[in-house]
Amino acid sequence: MKTMHLYLLTGLVVFATISCSNSSARNNENNNSKNSVNMKFEKVALPYETDALEPVISKQTVELHYGIHHQAYVDNLNKLVVGTKLEDADLVTVVKESDGAIFNNAGQILNHNLYFTSFKKGGGGEPTGQLGDAINEQFGSFEKFKEEFNAAGVSVFGSGWVWLAKDDNGKLSIEKESGGGNPVTKGLTPILGFDVWEHSYYLDYQNRRAEHLKEIWKIVDWETVGQRY
Numbered sequence: 001m002k003t004m005h006l007y008l009l010t011g012l013v014v015f016a017t018i019s020c021s022n023s024s025a026r027n028n029e030n031n032n033s034k035n036s037v038n039m040k041f042e043k044v045a046l047p048y049e050t051d052a053l054e055p056v057i058s059k060q061t062v063e064l065h066y067g068i069h070h071q072a073y074v075d076n077l078n079k080l081v082v083g084t085k086l087e088d089a090d091l092v093t094v095v096k097e098s099d100g101a102i103f104n105n106a107g108q109i110l111n112h113n114l115y116f117t118s119f120k121k122g123g124g125g126e127p128t129g130q131l132g133d134a135i136n137e138q139f140g141s142f143e144k145f146k147e148e149f150n151a152a153g154v155s156v157f158g159s160g161w162v163w164l165a166k167d168d169n170g171k172l173s174i175e176k177e178s179g180g181g182n183p184v185t186k187g188l189t190p191i192l193g194f195d196v197w198e199h200s201y202y203l204d205y206q207n208r209r210a211e212h213l214k215e216i217w218k219i220v221d222w223e224t225v226g227q228r229y
């Protein structure tokens with residue numbers, strides 16, 4: 001009987017040790033995914049060449065938008081969070097729990113990381129699978145959804161975003177956000193967001209936001225976007 005207790009006890013100690021080391025490994029991974037050196041926020045890697053989205057979005061716009069604007073949000077946030085309670089938080093938590101300059105820059109990092117991974121060379125067409133079905137069911141058809149989405153994007157006053165988002169039950173909605181807003185602040189999951197800040201289209205379309213919104217569907221990577229549903 002005593003021997004058996006000893007076995008059990010040894011087993012528990014071994015189990016507890018493994019659990020602890022696993023959990024510490026997980027924490028390290030989380031930290032590494034933010035940054036391997038100083039736990040800084042980073043922008044997503046561009047999954048295509050800077051000229052891959054032409055003629056819908058020019059190489060010059062991608063270079064400026066991804067290379068300069070997006071980088072600035074990252075650099076700003078990494079300076080702003082130092083010494084705050086959100087310094088070690090993940091990006092979505094920062095967006096949900098901040099305001100002012102930290103919120104603006106964190107929101108824009110989240111927004112642009114989603115945005116730049118929503119496109120591909122030769123994209124377009126229509127979503128298939130569960131997202132395609134949900135869009136048809138909830139908006140009538142893909143064409144009707146696009147119409148409603150573009151109308152929302154055109155009507156955002158000044159700089160902002162238009163999003164397709166889902167709630168916990170998979171219900172889809174079109175969300176207008178001003179500035180660096182993201183539907184996560186409403187408890188929703190962002191699926192697809194079009195940037196309607198002028199920096200995203202002015203070089204290619206000047207003030208013609210509606211035309212840009214009409215064209216941008218031609219480069220959507222529905223495979224990647226569909227996985228967010």
Ligand code: MN
Nearest residue numbers: 069195197200
């Ligand atoms: Mn932008």
